[in-house]
Amino acid sequence: xxxxxxxxxLFLLVLNLLLGFVRVLKGPELVDSMMASLLLGTGGAALLLxxxxxxxxxxxxxxxxxxxLLAGVVGVVFAIIYLRDPxxxx
Amino acid sequence: MVFEVLxxxxxxxxxxxxxxGSVGLLRLGDxxxxxxxxxxxxxxxxxxxxxxxxxxxxxxxxxxxxxxIWLLVISYxxxxxxxxxxxKKNA
Amino acid sequence: MLxxxxxxxxxxxxxxxxxxxxxxxxxxxxxxxxxxSGLIWVRLEAFDVALVEIILGSAITGFxxxxxxxxxxxxxxxxxAFTKAWAGLVSLLFFLFMLFYLPTIERQDRVGRLVYENLxxxxxxxxxxxxxxxxxxxxTLLEVGVITLAIFGLLALELKREAYHWDNPLLQxxxxxxxxxxxxxxxxxxxxxxxxxxxxxQGGALLAGGLVFFALAKQSLPLKKSLILLFMATGLGFxxxxxxxxxxxxxxxxxxxxxxxxxxxxxxxxxxxxSTAFLLYTAYKGKL
Numbered sequence: 067x068x069x070x071x072x073x074x075x076l077f078l079l080v081l082n083l084l085l086g087f088v089r090v091l092k093g094p095e096l097v098d099s100m101m102a103s104l105l106l107g108t109g110g111a112a113l114l115l116x117x118x119x120x121x122x123x124x125x126x127x128x129x130x131x132x133x134x135l136l137a138g139v140v141g142v143v144f145a146i147i148y149l150r151d152p153x154x155x156x
Numbered sequence: 157m158v159f160e161v162l163x164x165x166x167x168x169x170x171x172x173x174x175x176x177g178s179v180g181l182l183r184l185g186d187x188x189x190x191x192x193x194x195x196x197x198x199x200x201x202x203x204x205x206x207x208x209x210x211x212x213x214x215x216x217x218x219x220x221x222x223x224x225i226w227l228l229v230i231s232y233x234x235x236x237x238x239x240x241x242x243x244k245k246n247a
Numbered sequence: 248m249l250x251x252x253x254x255x256x257x258x259x260x261x262x263x264x265x266x267x268x269x270x271x272x273x274x275x276x277x278x279x280x281x282x283x284s285g286l287i288w289v290r291l292e293a294f295d296v297a298l299v300e301i302i303l304g305s306a307i308t309g310f311x312x313x314x315x316x317x318x319x320x321x322x323x324x325x326x327x328a329f330t331k332a333w334a335g336l337v338s339l340l341f342f343l344f345m346l347f348y349l350p351t352i353e354r355q356d357r358v359g360r361l362v363y364e365n366l367x368x369x370x371x372x373x374x375x376x377x378x379x380x381x382x383x384x385x386x387t388l389l390e391v392g393v394i395t396l397a398i399f400g401l402l403a404l405e406l407k408r409e410a411y412h413w414d415n416p417l418l419q420x421x422x423x424x425x426x427x428x429x430x431x432x433x434x435x436x437x438x439x440x441x442x443x444x445x446x447x448x449q450g451g452a453l454l455a456g457g458l459v460f461f462a463l464a465k466q467s468l469p470l471k472k473s474l475i476l477l478f479m480a481t482g483l484g485f486x487x488x489x490x491x492x493x494x495x496x497x498x499x500x501x502x503x504x505x506x507x508x509x510x511x512x513x514x515x516x517x518x519x520x521x522s523t524a525f526l527l528y529t530a531y532k533g534k535l
Contacts, residue, residue: 076248080253083256114289139309139459146411
């Protein structure tokens with residue numbers, strides 16, 4: 067029973083990652099790809115937390131924390147470097 | 157046992173909201189509304205998942221770490237949403 | 248199911264990254280590739296690699312790649328059809344080799360068993376760090392030496408580079424608030440290395456990410472240049488001094504006495520932590 071529930075949960079989380087990835091591939095502009103990759107990041111952290119819940123190993127929390135501390139830096143860097151000169155914007 | 161059931165339910169609610177966020181990301185028309193869908197999913201879905209993990213441990217250090225993870229993820233999501241939208245608008 | 252989906256995503260992001268005409272798009276997909284491979288390392292239970300992959304990929308690598316692409320003149324790589332065919336053939340052969348040959352090898356765990364048998368002599372309880380700092384100390388020392396030399400070489404070039412930052416008040420206050428947490432948790436991860444997943448390189452990468460984020464908001468650290476130089480040289484200097492010290496006492500180079508090994512290794516980890524952080528930070532700044 068528990069196994070089926072956790073399996074379904076992992077399926078939902080992976081589906082989430084896949085949907086985000088489709089948007090990464092499609093994204094008409096690069097900004098869309100970058101945004102969707104942030105969703106991938108959140109989905110990955112959620113996956114780590116679900117794995118923590120299944121195995122009760124603290125190191126998954128440490129991994130998620132290490133990720134969360136720098137989660138959005140790439141997005142900010144992208145905003146600063148890529149979206150600066152007019153020809154790359156909308 | 158009650159906590160176990162409750163925490164699994166919370167986790168499913170969280171996964172549902174995350175999924176809703178990515179469906180929004182996939183279906184909405186332009187960049188700004190997609191950004192809106194993305195940041196909402198972060199706050200709500202991830203919050204529920206963190207809450208369910210908090211219910212399943214009893215260590216104080218784990219609670220602290222989980223709370224910090226949640227705080228960081230939502231503040232980064234707000235910050236990145238702001239930065240991307242602002243720079244895109246002013247570019 | 249989970250692993251299959253992760254593998255599909257990994258391969259397709261690698262393909263897009265290789266085939267896109269726009270170098271910036273290649274960069275974005277390369278970062279996604281890095282993150283996904285971090286998740287795959289988690290699934291393969293290589294947690295130390297996963298930690299360093301995720302931490303480095305989310306700050307330093309992203310910055311360096313975007314900056315490189317922005318600064319370079321060429322918009323995309325031109326590869327001739329012959330090269331493509333050749334590379335495709337080689338990778339196809341390698342793939343077939345892995346598919347058919349690797350599952351037939353019997354798994355031999357000689358080295359792993361040797362590590363676990365001698366773990367109590369190393370002074371740390373984590374197998375990875377025992378290998379890294381004690382059993383194969385030479386390799387780690389030389390690795391630290393290589394990064395140190397590379398970054399000092401970068402400083403010697405005195406490149407004139409465009410600085411990218413954004414003096415936005417929101418960014419400034421957020422990164423200022425975040426920095427104490429990052430310092431604390433990078434120390435925590437470094438300390439975790441003595442008995443669990445973590446270690447000096449992971450902690451140093453985390454601290455470097457925090458410093459880069461701090462500097463992106465057009466703020467400068469209240470540290471003197473000489474202090475930063477000292478931090479950069481600490482890892483190599485302290486590690487080799489400790490090795491020489493024990494060699495003079497008669498234990499042999501990079502061989503630690505049993506009683507003092509835990510303490511020694513903790514100090515070595517701390518020195519590598521601070522120097523990794525400041526080396527990567529200097530790689531970001533390009534100057535002191």
